[in-house]
Amino acid sequence: MRKCPELILAPMEGVGDRTFRKAMASVGGFDEAVMDFLSVPKNAHVPSLAKKYESDELLPIPIAAQLMGSDPNLMAAMAKEMEKRGAKRVDLNCGCPSNTVTGNGSGSSLLKNPNLLHTIAKAMVDAVNVPVTVKMRSGYEDTSLFEENLKAAESSGIKFLTLHPRTKIDGYGPPAKWEYIAKAKEILKIPVVGNGDILTVSDALNMLKQTNCDALMIGRGSVANPFIFHEIKAHFSNTLFQPSLEALLRYIDVFVSNLPEDMQSRGRINKMKQLFGFIFTSKNSLKELRKEMLTFSPSTLDSFLGFAIPLLKKGWVNESQAT
Numbered sequence: 001m002r003k004c005p006e007l008i009l010a011p012m013e014g015v016g017d018r019t020f021r022k023a024m025a026s027v028g029g030f031d032e033a034v035m036d037f038l039s040v041p042k043n044a045h046v047p048s049l050a051k052k053y054e055s056d057e058l059l060p061i062p063i064a065a066q067l068m069g070s071d072p073n074l075m076a077a078m079a080k081e082m083e084k085r086g087a088k089r090v091d092l093n094c095g096c097p098s099n100t101v102t103g104n105g106s107g108s109s110l111l112k113n114p115n116l117l118h119t120i121a122k123a124m125v126d127a128v129n130v131p132v133t134v135k136m137r138s139g140y141e142d143t144s145l146f147e148e149n150l151k152a153a154e155s156s157g158i159k160f161l162t163l164h165p166r167t168k169i170d171g172y173g174p175p176a177k178w179e180y181i182a183k184a185k186e187i188l189k190i191p192v193v194g195n196g197d198i199l200t201v202s203d204a205l206n207m208l209k210q211t212n213c214d215a216l217m218i219g220r221g222s223v224a225n226p227f228i229f230h231e232i233k234a235h236f237s238n239t240l241f242q243p244s245l246e247a248l249l250r251y252i253d254v255f256v257s258n259l260p261e262d263m264q265s266r267g268r269i270n271k272m273k274q275l276f277g278f279i280f281t282s283k284n285s286l287k288e289l290r291k292e293m294l295t296f297s298p299s300t301l302d303s304f305l306g307f308a309i310p311l312l313k314k315g316w317v318n319e320s321q322a323t
């Protein structure tokens, strides 16, 4: 059996923030995380923007910095600043579909312009000694420039490429087309990290088998099930990993204790609802209770947790009894 590939926690702006990453790090199982993108607008003041990145956030787990922008000089300067701040890897975002982002010509817009994608990636590669990488979608409106974009990225000197095989137009809707990861493996010499729709250990194994990718990146699957990385690792070491309700409750505790101190009560409730919204998709018996959890409208975080945690326990126990 092959050894467990490297497992990477995906960047997820708005969901996978510091609070989430800290809680995930308390569970562990992944080899590296990627911070959600730092947007580098044309008027960016590089040193102050760079302060948002902390390389020791998850120690001993490394966290890569991800940059999004379209000005090669600024992106190079920012990459340098990330390296100075201890980043062991700097990633170029070529995937974000948001209109505010693509309107600035960055994120997935770079997929319409392979020359610019190449120029930015090369400027970053030339600016730093640490590995520069690219994370991209399979295309903007369609996949007509797929191969050209892959080659533009590779010829810039990047160390590896992560592929989320949906176009910008796809958003997060239709299933990821893993065959594009397999194609990327055929086209590129550098390693390819496969990403998209890994929710279970079998998904991870299927992606590896179907695409021959070198490593796996998981986003939403880890928000629903924070133990997914351990489950995958256990498979490769031929051991059993059974996530317990107690471990899940400990994870939730760490999550709550890492909510930003200056976050208002409503923000805290919404953040926890968002997390529970994902967790309640991870088992059938929890799915049945999801609506009840989401429609509960509490006035404080404590009252939300006082309602949602017993519901979580109920769904968890029902599932255990059903299996």
Ligand SMILES: Cc1cc2nc3c(=O)[nH]c(=O)nc-3n(C[C@H](O)[C@H](O)[C@H](O)COP(=O)(O)O)c2cc1C
Binding pocket: 010, 011, 012, 013, 014, 015, 016, 035, 036, 037, 066, 093, 094, 095, 096, 135, 164, 172, 195, 196, 197, 198, 217, 218, 219, 220, 221
């Ligand atoms: C809420 C959200 C925010 C995201 N933010 C980023 C981001 O900051 N940078 C990035 O490269 N990808 C971002 N993504 C894309 C994910 O990293 C990943 O490519 C995508 O969700 C597919 O993987 P998954 O099915 O494992 O979630 C985001 C996805 C979601 C759902």
